[in-house]
Amino acid sequence: MLKFDPNLRWLFTELPMQERYAAAASAGFGGVEVAFPYAQPAAEMARVLDDNGLELVQILSPFDWDAGERGIGALPGRREAFRASIRIALDYSARVGKPMIHVMPGNIGPDLDPVRCMELFRENIAWAADAAAEDGITLILEPCCAARFPDFLYHRLDEGVEVIRALNRDNVKLCFDTFHVQMEEGAIAQRLHQVYPYVGHIQVGNVPGRHEPGTGEIHFPYLFSELEKLGWDRWIGCEYTPSGPTFDTLGWGKPYGIGAPRPRSGFELPHHSQ
Ligand SMILES: O=C(O)[C@H](O)C(=O)CO
């Protein structure tokens, strides 16, 4: 059966961060993704995961999102900062069950040469992959659509595949995020088959609105049945903005054991606000 994990920056945001883990577990999820978990000491995170029977599936290597950065992996002059960020991510990952690490390249402003930035990204990812391999950790590359990150180094799957092929490291994989693929390329099922050997993670979000399966133009029952036929047995991340309170929007997950927990006497569902 396909297995799904919510990204806690997107789902269960009605709740304080610390309550989202229990909420995810109560909805039947067995894993979560947390973009920047670093404020929480790794030992404490390991305990929260353990208490809730959850696996941490993916994290991002750190950078200053709030300052507008979208990674630093392809930015000239940031090599030492990049290496430091990878060391932090690897150390954290190794202590919380070795989640995959999504390494983002960054925005390539008009003053930068995109070809040189791509070369630099390859060099940096090669270094990071070798460091990650020592701990048995996988790095994830995710081309993101121009609608979300207009200046991002790469937007299309083939650009990610090119990097992965050039590096030829077993522990560098592609994230196939249905939202980005639909926005940028379309023909999602066909694209999935084409790049499948390179895919290490899948994320789902629909178009328009980046909401849950069942809301938009992507027909997820078909895509999920294709994934089943392919034998996909890794995680599928839920990276979407629920179209209503999170628990109320999990209907799509019923065939996979996901949904709002049945209220028991003495158990109140968390209060939601939008
Ligand atoms: O936006 C996305 O799809 C990425 O997966 C991400 O988490 C960085 O925002």
Ligand SMILES: [Mg+2]
């Ligand atoms: Mg994504």
